[in-house]
Amino acid sequence: MALTIVGMMVVTFLPRVMPVWFLSSRGLPPLVVAWLRFVPPTVLAALTLPALVIQEGKLALGWNNLYLLAGIPTLLVAWRTRSLFVPLLTGMGLVALARLLGWG
Amino acid sequence: MIHDGGRVKYLFMNEPAISTNDLPAQDIRLKQIQRGMLRTLPVLMGYVPVGFAYGVLANKAGLPVFHTLLMSLIVYAGSAQLIAVTLFSSGIAPLSIIATTFIVNLRHFLFSAAFAPHLTGWRKRELAGFAFELTDETFALHSTRFAEGPATKTEIFASNITAQVTWVISTILGMTAGNLIGDVKPFGLDYALPAMFIALLVMQVKDRLHALAALAAGVFSVLLLMAGVTQWNVILATLVAATLGLMVEQWTKK
Numbered sequence: 001m002a003l004t005i006v007g008m009m010v011v012t013f014l015p016r017v018m019p020v021w022f023l024s025s026r027g028l029p030p031l032v033v034a035w036l037r038f039v040p041p042t043v044l045a046a047l048t049l050p051a052l053v054i055q056e057g058k059l060a061l062g063w064n065n066l067y068l069l070a071g072i073p074t075l076l077v078a079w080r081t082r083s084l085f086v087p088l089l090t091g092m093g094l095v096a097l098a099r100l101l102g103w104g
Numbered sequence: 105m106i107h108d109g110g111r112v113k114y115l116f117m118n119e120p121a122i123s124t125n126d127l128p129a130q131d132i133r134l135k136q137i138q139r140g141m142l143r144t145l146p147v148l149m150g151y152v153p154v155g156f157a158y159g160v161l162a163n164k165a166g167l168p169v170f171h172t173l174l175m176s177l178i179v180y181a182g183s184a185q186l187i188a189v190t191l192f193s194s195g196i197a198p199l200s201i202i203a204t205t206f207i208v209n210l211r212h213f214l215f216s217a218a219f220a221p222h223l224t225g226w227r228k229r230e231l232a233g234f235a236f237e238l239t240d241e242t243f244a245l246h247s248t249r250f251a252e253g254p255a256t257k258t259e260i261f262a263s264n265i266t267a268q269v270t271w272v273i274s275t276i277l278g279m280t281a282g283n284l285i286g287d288v289k290p291f292g293l294d295y296a297l298p299a300m301f302i303a304l305l306v307m308q309v310k311d312r313l314h315a316l317a318a319l320a321a322g323v324f325s326v327l328l329l330m331a332g333v334t335q336w337n338v339i340l341a342t343l344v345a346a347t348l349g350l351m352v353e354q355w356t357k358k
Binding site: 043090 | 175
């Protein structure tokens with residue numbers, strides 16, 4: 001497990017350090033830069049959507065899916081505030097509140 | 105008495121000399137550290153709940169204290185750490201965990217590339233120290249800072265170190281609280297990761313094409329999961345959607 005974590009460190013650190021070490025003088029080919037620009041939104045969406053719509057291995061698009069429902073106000077708040085803190089508290093707060101009221 | 109008086113006078117006489125030569129430089133340094141720490145406050149507001157949630161969830165998933173802390177110390181990537189908790193507890197193969205971490209954190213490559221022009225004249229090991237603590241949040245923070253004008257290494261490092269120390273402390277608090285909390289669900293702590301992803305995603309979507317590519321990636325990822333591709337769905341969906349996005353972008357440009 002510790003070895004896996006060291007592996008995680010290596011693959012996290014390399015993409016973080018390579019550009020500042022080697023890119024200051026010469027840049028990347030424009031096509032690579034354009035492709036890399038698609039990586040942050042796509043990887044985050046590929047992680048987020050399954051977390052919202054899949055429950056216990058099954059597609060759940062109904063009203064009883066609290067994760068999906070809370071995702072809508074969280075998304076709106078994130079859009080308006082462009083912060084990490086406010087949508088985080090909104091999402092977690094709504095989920096906690098809904099459970100307090102016996103939902104999901 | 106006289107001797108003592110002389111000593112006091114001697115010390116006193118020397119004070120102005122010290123302050124004019126050494127203190128100003130030190131003062132400037134202190135001011136820079138202070139400014140770096142103060143600027144980091146908004147980041148800390150995000151780090152405390154996420155770091156706390158990570159600590160609690162790792163504890164609940166049965167991850168050892170050493171490994172939980174080790175990730176906060178040497179990997180230092182919130183979303184990857186939270187994903188790793190799920191992956192470790194469901195017994196996913198190490199190679200797959202490392203590959204997922206790589207793809208999830210590949211976005212930092214872009215952040216680092218964006219800073220390269222601002223960090224000319226930094227030594228290799230200073231750059232390594234800077235890059236080691238480059239996260240989504242410190243990226244947002246430093247982009248704003250560099251847009252205002254050149255920043256000193258002292259200020260930047262003060263920011264980064266404050267951020268990571270807070271991250272590690274939040275992890276410890278979460279691990280400790282994990283022993284006290286019976287179930288994370290009434291607190292909505294299990295929603296920390298989805299909520300953070302939503303917030304990060306919104307920050308990363310700059311135009312309609314990138315939003316469409318993101319939607320495609322999300323749908324691909326869900327379809328792959330439904331088809332039984334449970335370990336590589338994120339990586340495959342990202343590669344396909346990013347490439348499709350690039351093709352559409354290049355095609356519509358001409």
